[in-house]
């Protein structure tokens with residue numbers, strides 16, 4: 001069929017469902033989770049509290065938070081067998097290894113087939129707890145070290161840095177990681193959450209949906225941007241080279257990574273918290289040049305700021321990880337660790353009022369024609 005049909009390529013501007021989780025005002029540059037401003041949450045909250053808020057809809061009481069935190073800490077164990085999978089693909093990109101390990105968990109986790117509401121919440125908590133362990137263990141294995149066991153005395157962000165580096169992080173480093181996870185925890189119908197919903201829409205399980213989400217997050221137009229920003233900063237090398245770098249990119253009509261967003265027409269509200277972190281940490285660590293290069297890129301992009309083109313959340317996050325000595329190929333997995341509660345609640349919302357997600361493509365191929373047998377098709 002062809003005809004006068006309106007096509008929204010990339011589903012731009014299309015509402016496909018209602019959601020009570022996060023509200024994004026792209027024109028105003030505002031974001032809230034369950035009605036709470038991202039700025040309040042980044043300033044006052046913790047990842048554990050935000051994960052509870054996202055999944056259960058309300059901020060927890062002290063007792064509810066303690067139970068939730070205990071469940072997260074208890075969920076860090078990995079079923080035997082998954083380390084063998086990681087070992088087999090140890091030299092792959094950490095995002096490929098993580099996706100493969102989560103996919104393997106579907107087969108190795110005895111409770112993975114429980115698609116009830118309570119079953120999905122329990123699986124979601126386990127996966128939220130397990131993702132940092134998978135990433136840290138893979139990193140140790142590829143470096144030829146023994147994986148560092150999770151420490152049940154430590155909260156989510158502190159334990160992640162402990163397992164990654166084998167040393168207890170400073171309070172400042174742990175807080176920056178915590179804020180990073182809060183800022184990445186949820187973002188409506190972004191590509192990876194939408195992909196996870198499509199998977200749940202077929203009544204597949206949560207491990208499958210998270211595997212889909214991980215595959216989708218990895219691309220440079222989505223979660224892969226932080227890694228690319230760090231590569232860009234290294235290519236630029238010094239603030240005075242930024243203008244020429246941007247000019248050449250725009251002359252070639254190439255995107256400048258870390259800029260642009262499908263929804264925001266102002267600065268991404270999450271960016272300011274990362275920017276403050278880069279500036280502070282850079283000064284403290286005697287490496288202010290990264291911040292200066294980033295700000296020189298922002299300045300150089302101003303003439304191209306049509307349609308409100310501005311920095312997104314991942315413009316600054318890569319440099320924070322770099323200052324913490326975290327390898328570039330772990331930046332997307334870090335995003336994934338933070339995004340887990342968002343994926344879980346998007347999947348729960350989908351499952352609660354499930355409908356198969358199946359839009360249409362308007363056919364514009366050849367008209368009907370007769371089949372030509374192989375021997376009649378020439379050489």
Ligand SMILES: CC(=O)SCCNC(=O)CCNC(=O)[C@H](O)C(C)(C)COP(=O)(O)OP(=O)(O)OC[C@H]1O[C@@H](n2cnc3c(N)ncnc32)[C@H](O)[C@@H]1OP(=O)(O)O
Nearest residue numbers: 220221222223225255256257258259260261262307309312
């Ligand atoms: C966590 C996240 O996923 S945030 C996004 C992370 N991704 C990146 O940072 C990669 C770089 N950015 C991009 O590739 C894009 O901005 C995307 C894919 C994120 C969004 O793309 P779109 O939805 O097409 O953006 P949008 O419709 O707002 O584009 C408007 C205009 O700005 C331009 N534009 C968008 N992003 C950029 C950019 N990074 N650099 C230069 N120009 C850009 C577009 O080419 C378009 O110009 P046109 O009207 O002349 O065609």
Ligand SMILES: O=C([O-])CC(=O)C(=O)O
Nearest residue numbers: 186187189190191262313
């Ligand atoms: O919402 C989007 O399209 C991408 C994004 O910023 C996110 O997933 O955090």
